[in-house]
Amino acid sequence: MHGYDPAFEKAVAEFLGIYYLGLAALNAGAAYWLWQKLHKVRDAVVWLAVALGFVVLAAVSMGGAPWGLPHGLRELLNTIFTGNRGAVIFTLGSFALLVILFRFRRFFVRPRVAWTILNLSLLYLGLSMTSRPFWEIVAKPDNVPIVALAFLLGFFTWLATYKAVQNDERIKQGLPPLEKEDSEKVLVWPDLVYTELICMLALTAVLLFWAIFIKAPLEQPANRADTPNPSKAPWYFLGLQEMLVYYDPWMAGVVLPTFIILGLMAIPYIDFNKKGNGYYTIEERKFAYSMFQIGFLQLWVVLIILGTFLRGPNWNFFGPYEPWDAHKVLVLNNVNLSEYFWIDLMGMSVPEGILAREWLGIVLLIAYLFLLPPILAATIFRQFFIKMGFIRYMIMIQLLLWMLLLPIKMVLRWTINLKYIIAIPEWFFNF
Amino acid sequence: MGLGQTIRNSQLWKSIFRHPAPLDRRNRIVVMLTNFFLHLHPVSIKKQGIALSYTWCMGGVTFFLFLVETVTGVLLMFYYRPTTEWAYRDIQNLADVTSLGIMRELHRWGAHAMVITVWLHMYRVFLTGSYKPPREFNWVVGVILLVLTLLLSFTGYLLPWDQLAIWAITVGSNMARATPLLGHEGPGQQLLTLGGVDLITNMSDARYVLLGAREVANETLNRFYVLHCIAIPLAVATLLAIHFWRVRKDGGISGPL
Known part of the structure; x- marks a missing residue:
């Protein structure tokens, strides 16, 4: 696709030179801190060596020929993550990763481990930048905040989990959470107002640097006759746009967002657990914690990252190093549940009447939304039902079931190419 | 009397800032209660409540x-x-x-x-x-x-x-x-x-x-x-x-x- 382009090579080399120097400074700073403050000389030496490694990478990049991922590895990643299969592997893979991180959180929160992962992911990002398709998407000015979001979320999730693991350990030993230790009172002037002042100054500096070095994009003047491909919503709504793959706009664009907002508002009223108020903990509120993380990290943030970086023309899925080819055609033969039932199972033609045609989907949906809650209340959610009471439980279970409709539809699409569970285009009601 | 002192003693200054600079404990409390922008905050706060890591x-x-x-x-x-x-x-x-x-x-x-x-x-x-x-x-x-x-x-x-x-x-x-x-x-x-x-x-x-x-x-x-x-x-x-x-x-x- 792309031949040798000196302007691109130069831009990447310059960027990577500064980028690797920044990473070197980061590790040197960590080494200094370990050596001076924590007196861990051996660790300090290790991170100093890593810093030197980044200096070498910076020098190579500034020399004009930055190292990239081996061609074979790129091709392999492109082959794994491409087409319809890529979306499945990316979505399931990120979920598996979150489950592993959660399950072995005691290991992953160790500063040494977390710092290694941070370094590796930053190194991977740098090595990938030499690929032009990757660079064009990741370094696009409006996408920079999303890269920042991914790393900020990684950092803050680590920080919160680190503190939660510590607190959970203390609670097991009968000690109060760490936050309790610092309940001594201090005056807001100067302790808080100075912190605020420093935060404001630092943030102003960050914004100014950002504004100086990255120009705000301005594309061609608006033109109704020229639809860009892909046409994307603003980045924070890309999770919703990704839902459009699985649901019609009335669900993905209206009903599910409404449920997200109402569901968020309902959290304090359905979470009856009095523990875990005002300190980081996971063990004391495992259910609330994992449901929130599935909703926020997996069904919101992961879908935004997928929608931003890996969805190209025609909303097709593209591998990380794959050029966005608008002519790429992905064949999708999605089949409605009613067609499966009448044609494949019964060997008949699909009946004319709407109810006769779609009865199975309607029955399944009604059973899912109205039969499942009492069954769950009598079985796995028995304790919840008793503690929450009827109304609270019903609201909680409905929100949960509506949230799970998305992954359920995803899996049905991936496994049996299911298009609609209920297809009533006559009423604009495709579900 | 230095210039700073003169300014701080002027009627104009005193009409704006009605209490001395927040240098001692008493005035650090007073400033939080009398300043419009600062009165959003309490006077004192638990240490953990302002810890950045929290x-x-x-x-x-x-x-x-x-x-x-x-x-x-x-x-x-x-x-x-x-x-x-x-x-x-x-x-x-x-x-x-x-x-x-x-x-x-x-x-x-x-x-x-x-x-x-x-x-x-x-x-x-x-x-x-x-x-x-x-x-x-x-x-x-x-x-x-x-x-x-x-x-x-x-x-x-x-x-x-x-x-x-x-x-x-x-x-x-x-x-x-x-x-x-x-x-x-x-x-x-x-x-x-x-x-x-x-x-x-x-x-x-x-x-x-x-x-x-x-x-x-x-x-x-x-x-x-x-x-x-x-x-x-x-x-x-x-x-x-x-x-x-x-x-x-x-x-x-x-x-x-």
């Missing part, structure tokens, strides 16, 4: 970004005319001609940052269980503020009137067409008829109300401009006041009981 400072950062957006936004309003004839050219001139055109960069990156920090603030409040009683209602106010932040960003997205702007808004607002009952391609819209006439058409549905036209056009630009510069900021400012006031009234920043 609060991440994300609520404060979001508020600061709101102020940055307000100031840079007002400056941008001096140059920008929200009509399809001028909007694009005015934005172009910000980059090419206008001194302090960097306000556009600050405004745009500040807006992206604000969306991120408001999410991180919600994340922290959830992870510390700070929405639990007695702070349930303030969480609800916070969710509304989060939605308004997204709407602020969404309405601002259209204003440069370039390809990115109109197509992002087109994609984003297409969904309204499918609103149940109220969208002309939404389930159940057939139910709203009066004497056999459809009430919900592409000239009267939810999308039309949002855009002021059947497609993203001049009317949309005007509508989004008013929402972006006046309606939503006023709503945000009001809710922010309630949000901050409730933090104090609900027992200050959260912490273990």
Whole structure:
């Protein structure tokens, strides 16, 4: 696709030179801190060596020929993550990763481990930048905040989990959470107002640097006759746009967002657990914690990252190093549940009447939304039902079931190419 | 008597700052009670409540970004005319001609940052269980503020009137067409008829109300401009006041009981 382009090579080399120097400074700073403050000389030496490694990478990049991922590895990643299969592997893979991180959180929160992962992911990002398709998407000015979001979320999730693991350990030993230790009172002037002042100054500096070095994009003047491909919503709504793959706009664009907002508002009223108020903990509120993380990290943030970086023309899925080819055609033969039932199972033609045609989907949906809650209340959610009471439980279970409709539809699409569970285009009601 | 002392003893200075500088314990307490801007804060606070590792400072950062957006936004309003004839050219001139055109960069990156920090603030409040009683209602106010932040960003997205702007808004607002009952391609819209006439058409549905036209056009630009510069900021400012006031009234920043 792309031949040798000196302007691109130069831009990447310059960027990577500064980028690797920044990473070197980061590790040197960590080494200094370990050596001076924590007196861990051996660790300090290790991170100093890593810093030197980044200096070498910076020098190579500034020399004009930055190292990239081996061609074979790129091709392999492109082959794994491409087409319809890529979306499945990316979505399931990120979920598996979150489950592993959660399950072995005691290991992953160790500063040494977390710092290694941070370094590796930053190194991977740098090595990938030499690929032009990757660079064009990741370094696009409006996408920079999303890269920042991914790393900020990684950092803050680590920080919160680190503190939660510590607190959970203390609670097991009968000690109060760490936050309790610092309940001594201090005056807001100067302790808080100075912190605020420093935060404001630092943030102003960050914004100014950002504004100086990255120009705000301005594309061609608006033109109704020229639809860009892909046409994307603003980045924070890309999770919703990704839902459009699985649901019609009335669900993905209206009903599910409404449920997200109402569901968020309902959290304090359905979470009856009095523990875990005002300190980081996971063990004391495992259910609330994992449901929130599935909703926020997996069904919101992961879908935004997928929608931003890996969805190209025609909303097709593209591998990380794959050029966005608008002519790429992905064949999708999605089949409605009613067609499966009448044609494949019964060997008949699909009946004319709407109810006769779609009865199975309607029955399944009604059973899912109205039969499942009492069954769950009598079985796995028995304790919840008793503690929450009827109304609270019903609201909680409905929100949960509506949230799970998305992954359920995803899996049905991936496994049996299911298009609609209920297809009533006559009423604009495709579900 | 030095110059500083003379100034601090002048009638003018004393009429503004009614108490001595906050250098000793007594005046550090007094300053929090007598200064309009500082009185949002309590006088004293638990040490853990201001630890950055606990609060991440994300609520404060979001508020600061709101102020940055307000100031840079007002400056941008001096140059920008929200009509399809001028909007694009005015934005172009910000980059090419206008001194302090960097306000556009600050405004745009500040807006992206604000969306991120408001999410991180919600994340922290959830992870510390700070929405639990007695702070349930303030969480609800916070969710509304989060939605308004997204709407602020969404309405601002259209204003440069370039390809990115109109197509992002087109994609984003297409969904309204499918609103149940109220969208002309939404389930159940057939139910709203009066004497056999459809009430919900592409000239009267939810999308039309949002855009002021059947497609993203001049009317949309005007509508989004008013929402972006006046309606939503006023709503945000009001809710922010309630949000901050409730933090104090609900027992200050959260912490273990």
